[in-house]
Amino acid sequence: MTWQQRINSALEERRAADAFRVRRVVENGAGRFLTREDRQFCNFSSNDYLGLSQHPAIVRAWQDGAARFGVGSGGSGHVSGYTTAHRALEEALADWLGYPRALLFISGFAANQAVIAALMGKDDRIVADRLSHASLLEAANLSPAQLRRFAHNDAGQLSTLLDKPCAGQQLVVTEGVFSMDGDSAPLRALHDAAKQQNGWLLVDDAHGIGVMGDEGRGSAYQQNVKPELLVVTFGKGFGVSGAAVLCSDPVADYLLQFARHLIYSTSMPPAQAVALSASMAVIRSEEGAERRQRLAEHIHRFRQGLGALPFQSTDSLSAIQPVIVGENSRALALAQALRERGMWVTAIRPPTVPPGTARLRLTLTAAHKAQDIDALLEALHVASQ
Ligand SMILES: *Cc1c(COP(=O)(O)O)cnc(C)c1O
Numbered sequence: 001m002t003w004q005q006r007i008n009s010a011l012e013e014r015r016a017a018d019a020f021r022v023r024r025v026v027e028n029g030a031g032r033f034l035t036r037e038d039r040q041f042c043n044f045s046s047n048d049y050l051g052l053s054q055h056p057a058i059v060r061a062w063q064d065g066a067a068r069f070g071v072g073s074g075g076s077g078h079v080s081g082y083t084t085a086h087r088a089l090e091e092a093l094a095d096w097l098g099y100p101r102a103l104l105f106i107s108g109f110a111a112n113q114a115v116i117a118a119l120m121g122k123d124d125r126i127v128a129d130r131l132s133h134a135s136l137l138e139a140a141n142l143s144p145a146q147l148r149r150f151a152h153n154d155a156g157q158l159s160t161l162l163d164k165p166c167a168g169q170q171l172v173v174t175e176g177v178f179s180m181d182g183d184s185a186p187l188r189a190l191h192d193a194a195k196q197q198n199g200w201l202l203v204d205d206a207h208g209i210g211v212m213g214d215e216g217r218g219s220a221y222q223q224n225v226k227p228e229l230l231v232v233t234f235g236k237g238f239g240v241s242g243a244a245v246l247c248s249d250p251v252a253d254y255l256l257q258f259a260r261h262l263i264y265s266t267s268m269p270p271a272q273a274v275a276l277s278a279s280m281a282v283i284r285s286e287e288g289a290e291r292r293q294r295l296a297e298h299i300h301r302f303r304q305g306l307g308a309l310p311f312q313s314t315d316s317l318s319a320i321q322p323v324i325v326g327e328n329s330r331a332l333a334l335a336q337a338l339r340e341r342g343m344w345v346t347a348i349r350p351p352t353v354p355p356g357t358a359r360l361r362l363t364l365t366a367a368h369k370a371q372d373i374d375a376l377l378e379a380l381h382v383a384s385q
Pocket of ligand 1: 106107108109110112133135175179204206207233234235241242243
């Protein structure tokens with residue numbers, strides 16, 4: 001096959017399976033409304049769970065940070081790109097989440113790649129929840145370590161896999177709140193299973209941080225579990241972008257030596273670190289608690305209404321509320337029907353989710369109003385007729 005044939009056949013295959021992905025240009029895609037071509041939609045697609053992406057104090061913090069530090073960091077943290085703003089944010093994160101250290105990364109994808117690449121060698125084994133995020137499974141696939149996957153949230157099967165002989169070290173990998181199903185991992189049972197074999201637990205809490213637990217400390221804190229490695233990301237509940245790895249002093253020092261994404265990549269702009277510190281302050285404040293409360297009310301309202309409709313869901317208690325319809329074409333048609341009623345929703349199809357489980361991944365946020373949830377339920381009701 002030539003290059004041209006290879007590319008064309010891959011594209012053809014995607015189109016034939018109703019799985020061809022396109023991006024749509026929007027004016028503004030976070031917050032309560034999404035605007036596109038002068039039309040306003042109620043936005044049920046963004047991961048801005050607390051509605052912080054438009055928060056005036058956080059926007060101002062970024063502006064003030066840019067006025068003070070300029071727009072770029074000028075290099076990796078190892079050269080000249082580790083400013084007082086980065087350090088202040090790392091220290092505040094470590095203090096908030098109860099870890100000795102926090103290291104900033106430019107994205108959750110980069111953090112997961114870096115940590116797994118730096119820690120795992122060829123005698124080691126990664127045992128990951130089957131539904132772990134693409135950034136985790138991609139890193140595991142690229143790693144020389146063996147990869148085994150356990151059935152979703154099945155601590156028993158995890159133990160069975162960990163019990164098999166392994167010459168090196170074992171790392172258990174899971175998410176705190178699962179990105180496509182919205183359910184939570186049984187972190188205590190997973191951590192106990194890991195400890196039984198002297199393994200470590202890595203929890204990627206992209207969807208739990210800021211949203212779950214007291215002061216928004218996330219899934220692990222809420223379940224009173226302290227994973228050896230905690231990855232938190234800032235593009236979701238924080239409303240900004242970036243990520244951090246929380247860990248012990250020696251692990252942080254180790255990552256600073258061996259995590260290539262830290263060493264060979266420009267650090268995040270200092271102004272972004274200033275904005276992230278402001279976002280964290282909001283999350284920890286009374287206002288943050290109120291936003292979490294509002295989100296919880298929306299989730300309750302939505303699940304009550306969804307129960308009366310002929311759709312399959314998961315037992316998600318999080319902001320991520322899947323409506324599972326099965327076939328790709330059906331998910332696309334449902335998304336289209338909702339768009340026509342002014343709701344911006346996204347159809348999620350394989351390979352992002354397992355075959356036959358195409359779905360709408362609806363996300364509720366603190367920026368919504370109760371009437372938005374009611375309108376969404378009404379639109380789903382009409383579409384189900
Ligand atoms: C979104 C997400 C990531 C990637 O984080 P970015 O900061 O957007 O790169 C990693 N893990 C999970 C579970 C996610 O949902």
